[in-house]
Amino acid sequence: MILARLVVPCLALAAMALLPSAPALAQHKHDHKPKHGGVVKEAGGFVYELVATPAQIVVHVTDEADKPVPVRGSTAKVTLIDSGTRLEVPLAAGTDNRHSASGTFPVKPGMSALLDVAVGGKSVAKLRYTLK
Numbered sequence: 001m002i003l004a005r006l007v008v009p010c011l012a013l014a015a016m017a018l019l020p021s022a023p024a025l026a027q028h029k030h031d032h033k034p035k036h037g038g039v040v041k042e043a044g045g046f047v048y049e050l051v052a053t054p055a056q057i058v059v060h061v062t063d064e065a066d067k068p069v070p071v072r073g074s075t076a077k078v079t080l081i082d083s084g085t086r087l088e089v090p091l092a093a094g095t096d097n098r099h100s101a102s103g104t105f106p107v108k109p110g111m112s113a114l115l116d117v118a119v120g121g122k123s124v125a126k127l128r129y130t131l132k
Contacts (some may be wrong), residue, residue, distance in 0.1 A: 005117075034059055039132060043125040050078065050115060050129050052107045057089055058100040059115060068097035074119045080105060082113040107131060 032040045036058070038051035045068060049060040057078050061069045076091040076099040087106065091099035099117075109132055117125040 033035075035062075039129045041127040041129060043127055046125065048115060048125060048127060049119070050113060050127075050131075052078070052080070052105065052113060052131055053128075054105055054107050056100065057091065057101050057105060057107075058098055059091060059117075061097045061099070061117075071097055071099055074099075074117060076115065076117045078117075079114040079116075080107065081114065082106060082108065 011077050032042060032047065034049055034051075036049055036051050036060065038049045038058075038060070040047060040049045042048070042064070045064060047062045047066070049062075051058045051060070059076055059078070061071055063069055072092045072095060074093055076093070078089045078091060080087045080089065085106075086091075089090055089101050089103075089105065091101045093099055111131050113129040115125065115127045115129065116123060
């Protein structure tokens with residue numbers, strides 16, 4: 001009984017110590033509004049904005065503080081899906097924070113797009129978008 005009186009409060013204090021404080025939660029705010037007219041998703045602490053047009057597909061990568069993240073050394077591909085038809089588009093890594101491909105793409109509002117980003121051959125983000 002005495003042991004239970006000591007253990008329960010200690011466990012409660014330990015659990016509270018693991019929770020972030022309110023100011024820490026307030027600092028972790030960021031919006032997911034598109035900066036380039038695309039659709040935004042977040043994975044692994046990075047924000048991926050997919051901009052898909054019939055002539056170009058671009059993925060802008062930033063951190064949660066909206067700072068550009070260099071993509072050199074990573075690979076990416078987008079799979080466009082419409083009525084069961086799938087088109088896989090490899091994206092080239094730019095010298096900045098963008099992966100991109102130019103060409104002719106069957107892009108239209110409401111279709112799905114799957115983004116797969118890898119670093120060193122290991123997938124770091126798999127995201128599903130609905131194009132606008």
